[in-house]
Amino acid sequence: xxxxxxxxxxxxxxxxxxxxxxxxxxxxxxxxxxxxxxxxxxxxxxxxxxxxxxxxxxxxxxxxxxxxxxxxxxxxxxxxxxxxxxxxxxxxxxxxxxxxxxxxxxxxxxxxxxxxxxxxxxxxxxxxxxxxxxxxxxxxxxxxxxxxxxxxxxxxxxxxxxxxxxxxxxxxxxxxxxxxxxxxxxxxxxxxxxxxxxxxxxxxxxxxxxxx
Amino acid sequence: xxxxxxxxxxxxxxxxxxxxxxxxxxxxxxxxxxxxxxxxxxxxxxxxxxxxxxxxxxxxxxxxxxxxxxxxxxxxxxxxxxxxxxxxxxxxxxxxxxxxxxxxxxxxxxxxxxxxxxxxxxxxxxxxxxxxxxxxxxxxxxxxxxxxxxxxxxxxxxxxxxxxxxxxxxxxxxxxxxxxxxxxxxxxxxxxxxxxxxxxxxxxxxxxxxxxxxxxxxxxxxxxxxxxxxxxxxxxxxxxxxxxxxxxxxxxxxxxxxxxxxxxxxxxxxxxxxxxxxxxxxxxxxxxxxxxxxxxxxxxxxxxxxxxxxxxxxxxxxxxxxxxxxxxxxxxxxxxxxxxxxxxxxxxxxxxxxxxxxxxxxxxxxxxxxxxxxxxxxxxxxxxxxxxxxxxxxxxxxxxxxxxxxxxxxxxxxxxxxxxxxxxxxxxxxxxxxxxxxxxxxxxxxxxxxxxxxxxxxxxxxxxxxxxxxxxxxxxxxxxxxxxxxxxxxxxxxxxxxxxxxxxxxxxxxxxxxxxxxxxxxxxxxxxxxxxxxxxxxxxxxxxxxxxxxxxxxxxxxxxxxxxxxxxxxxxxxxxxxxxxxxxxxxxxxxxxxxxxxxxxxxxxxxxxxxxxxxxxxxxxxxxxxxxxxxxxxxxxxxxxxxxxxxxxxxxxx
Numbered sequence: 001x002x003x004x005x006x007x008x009x010x011x012x013x014x015x016x017x018x019x020x021x022x023x024x025x026x027x028x029x030x031x032x033x034x035x036x037x038x039x040x041x042x043x044x045x046x047x048x049x050x051x052x053x054x055x056x057x058x059x060x061x062x063x064x065x066x067x068x069x070x071x072x073x074x075x076x077x078x079x080x081x082x083x084x085x086x087x088x089x090x091x092x093x094x095x096x097x098x099x100x101x102x103x104x105x106x107x108x109x110x111x112x113x114x115x116x117x118x119x120x121x122x123x124x125x126x127x128x129x130x131x132x133x134x135x136x137x138x139x140x141x142x143x144x145x146x147x148x149x150x151x152x153x154x155x156x157x158x159x160x161x162x163x164x165x166x167x168x169x170x171x172x173x174x175x176x177x178x179x180x181x182x183x184x185x186x187x188x189x190x191x192x193x194x195x196x197x198x199x200x201x202x203x204x205x206x207x208x209x210x211x212x
Numbered sequence: 213x214x215x216x217x218x219x220x221x222x223x224x225x226x227x228x229x230x231x232x233x234x235x236x237x238x239x240x241x242x243x244x245x246x247x248x249x250x251x252x253x254x255x256x257x258x259x260x261x262x263x264x265x266x267x268x269x270x271x272x273x274x275x276x277x278x279x280x281x282x283x284x285x286x287x288x289x290x291x292x293x294x295x296x297x298x299x300x301x302x303x304x305x306x307x308x309x310x311x312x313x314x315x316x317x318x319x320x321x322x323x324x325x326x327x328x329x330x331x332x333x334x335x336x337x338x339x340x341x342x343x344x345x346x347x348x349x350x351x352x353x354x355x356x357x358x359x360x361x362x363x364x365x366x367x368x369x370x371x372x373x374x375x376x377x378x379x380x381x382x383x384x385x386x387x388x389x390x391x392x393x394x395x396x397x398x399x400x401x402x403x404x405x406x407x408x409x410x411x412x413x414x415x416x417x418x419x420x421x422x423x424x425x426x427x428x429x430x431x432x433x434x435x436x437x438x439x440x441x442x443x444x445x446x447x448x449x450x451x452x453x454x455x456x457x458x459x460x461x462x463x464x465x466x467x468x469x470x471x472x473x474x475x476x477x478x479x480x481x482x483x484x485x486x487x488x489x490x491x492x493x494x495x496x497x498x499x500x501x502x503x504x505x506x507x508x509x510x511x512x513x514x515x516x517x518x519x520x521x522x523x524x525x526x527x528x529x530x531x532x533x534x535x536x537x538x539x540x541x542x543x544x545x546x547x548x549x550x551x552x553x554x555x556x557x558x559x560x561x562x563x564x565x566x567x568x569x570x571x572x573x574x575x576x577x578x579x580x581x582x583x584x585x586x587x588x589x590x591x592x593x594x595x596x597x598x599x600x601x602x603x604x605x606x607x608x609x610x611x612x613x614x615x616x617x618x619x620x621x622x623x624x625x626x627x628x629x630x631x632x633x634x635x636x637x638x639x640x641x642x643x644x645x646x647x648x649x650x651x652x653x654x655x656x657x658x659x660x661x662x663x664x665x666x667x668x669x670x671x672x673x674x675x676x677x678x679x680x681x682x683x684x685x686x687x688x689x690x691x692x693x694x695x696x697x698x699x700x701x702x703x704x705x706x707x708x709x710x711x712x713x714x715x716x717x718x719x720x721x722x723x724x725x726x727x728x729x730x731x732x733x734x735x736x737x738x739x740x741x742x743x744x745x746x747x748x749x750x751x752x753x754x755x756x757x758x759x760x761x762x763x764x765x766x767x768x769x770x771x772x773x774x775x776x777x778x779x780x781x782x783x784x785x786x787x788x789x790x791x792x793x794x795x796x797x798x799x800x801x802x803x804x805x806x807x808x809x810x811x812x813x814x815x816x817x818x819x820x821x822x823x824x825x826x827x828x829x830x831x832x833x834x835x836x837x838x839x840x841x842x843x844x845x846x847x848x849x850x851x852x853x854x855x856x857x858x859x860x861x862x863x864x865x866x
Contacts, residue, residue, distance in 0.1 A: 009693075015695070016699060084691050085737070105691065106691070
C-alpha cells in the first residue's frame, strides 16, 4: 500500500522507510514535521500515514495534533501514531473513530506484528499498544468491573482491546476460535456490553467501558 | 540713668557713657594722690568694658529691642558711678574739680545705680521688650526708686542726721527699690512660665550665668572667713561672675542659644554644686562626730571624714544628678524613661523592634525623622528603611551615624536639627540601640531568607527544565537511535535464511535492544514522568492505574499548573501513595487534588495502620523548595493523612 511516514529523526525515518519498502509497501513521502505531513497527505492521498507523536515545531505532541486535524480534513485516512512512551490523551479519542493505531516506537522491531497492525488499521480496524491497553485495563481506583473476569477472559479481553480478531486471539492463546467466542460472550455479559459483531466496535466498546 | 525705655536708646548711649566715665576716671587718677593705682584702674576698666563691648555686639547683631543696651549698661553704669565718686572725692582734696561739692553730694548715694544695668537686663531679657504693657510701670518704679534712694542717702549722709523725717524716707525709698528689683526678677519668672521653648532655653542660659553669682559670692565669703583671704582675692570671682559670666550668658542666649544643650549644662552644674555641698556636709558631720567620740585625734577624724565623703560622693552624685535632671531637664528625663520602657517592651516581646523609628519620632517630636540601616553586603552609603525598602538619606539633613566598632550599621536622619535636638537624638539613639540592632539583624535575616527562597526556586525550575530536557534527550535521542539500529538489523536479517545461526543471533540482539529501550523508558520516567505532558490528571491516573488496592482519585481534568508545581505534586502523590502501599496495609487510598486559586491542594489519605514517622523527608524538601508546605498526620491505627499545598503560577504549562 501507499504510505506517508512522518518522523523528525532521519535515522528512524530511513529505517522505517527501508523496512516498509522491503515489506513491499510504497512509501510515497517521508517527512520531518507536522506541516510537511499535512501537505504530503493532501498531495499523495496515501492508504496509511505513520506518524511520530513528538515532532517539530513544538516538539511536544505535534504529531498527535496533526493526526486530529487530518482526521477532520481527510476522514477515513488510516493512521498509526508512534510514540516513545505511553500516553492516553490522544490515543483513546482517536482510536474511538476506527482506522487508527497507537504503538510504542520499539514495536517496529517486532516486524511481523508491526506490519500486521498496519494492515489491520489500513483496513479500518484498530491497533493499540499492549502497554496502553495494560494501563487502561488495570484497575484504576474505581470499583473494578474487570474483577468479575477470569484470568483467561482477562487475557482474551486484552488482545481484543489491542485490535485482534477472534482468530488472532485464538492463535495467540493457542485456543480454538470457538472457545474465544465463548469467552467473548461471557466477557460482554459480565461487562454488560452488547456485541454487535463489528470487530473494531468490540475494541471501542471495551475501551469505552474501561476508560469511562 | 532710668532705663530710658521711652526714648529707645541703643547701645551707643551706654557705650558713650562708659567712655566718658572711663575718661574721667583716667583723668582723676592722673591727679597726684587720688584714686587707685593705675594698674588697678586698668583692670577695673577692662572688666567693666566687657559687658559694654558684649552689649554693643548684641546691639549690632540684634538691632531690635534693648537687650544690647541693657547689657552695656551693666558695665557703663558702674563706670559712670565710679567716675562720679572720684569726681566728688576731689571735693575733699586741696584742689577740687569744678562742681565737686555738688557731685560729692550725689556720689554719696550713687552706688545704687550700679544695679541699673541688671534691673534693665531682667526686664527686657531675652526679647528686648518688656514682658507686657503693665511692666512699664515697674520699669519707671525702678528708675524712680533709684532716684529716691540716691537722694535720701545723699541727703542723710550729707547732713549726718537720722532725724524723724529722714529715717522713714530712707526706709521707704529702700523698700520701694527692693520691691521694684524684686518685680524685675519676677519678670523673668513670668517670661519663663509664658515662654516658648526658645525663650525658656534663653532664660536657662541666664540662670546658668546668674547662678554663678551667688555661688562665687558664697565661695568668696567662705574664703574670707576661714582662710583670711583678702577682699581682692575673695570677691574677684564674684565680680567676674557679675561682669563676665552673666554678660557672656546673655550674649550666648540672645545670639546662639543653641550653642550647647543648656539644660544639660545647667543640670550638671547644679548637680555638681549640690553634690559638693552635700559631700562637704558629710565631711563636716563625720569629722565633728569623730572628733567628739575619739577625742583629740584630729588626723584620724579628718581621714575618716574624707573616706566617708569619698564613699558617699558617687552615690550622692548619681542621685542628685537624677533628681536635678528630672527637675531641670524634664524633657530628657521623660525621653529616657519612654525609650527605656520601649526597650523593655521589646525585650518582653510586647513591642515590635521595628517600631523603633516611630518611637524615636515620637519622643524627639520629629515626625520627619528617618532611621535607616545598612545591610552587611550592601555597598557603602546604601541604606534601607525598616520595612526593607532601599532608601537614601535626604540631602542637607543632619545625620547621626550608628556604628558597631568601625562599621557603620545605620544612620538616624533628623527632620529638624539644633544642638539640643542633635544631642537628644544622639542620646535616644544610644538608648534605643538594642531595638535598632535587633531590627537591623531581622532585616538582614529577612533579606537573606528571601534570597535563599528565590535562589531555591530558581534552582528548582532550572532542575525541572534540565529533567525535561534529559527526558527528551533519552526519548528522542538514545531511544530513537537504538530503534533505528534495530531496524537496520531487521533489514539485514531479511537477507538471511530463517533458522540459521546468524538469523537467530540477530533475533537475540534485537531483543536485547528492545529490552534496552524499555529500560531507557523506565529511566526517563524516573527523571520526569512523560505522562505529565498529558497533564497532572493523566499522569496521576497512570500512576495509580495498576494499583492492587482501591484508589479514589479525584483530580480536576482541567487543572493546569506550571512544570515545577506539576512535577512536585506528582512526586508527592507518588511517594505518599507508595508509602501507603508499602507500609500502611491500607484497603483504600484516597487522593484528592484541588486548584485553590493559585495554590494546588493535595490530600493523600489511607485507612491503614498509621503511625508513619519521618517519612516523606525528600518530598518535604521538594515541596519546601517549590514554596509549599506539607503536613502529615498519622496516629497509630488511624490511617495516614498527607496534606500538601503548592503555590503555582498558572502559566499554561503542563
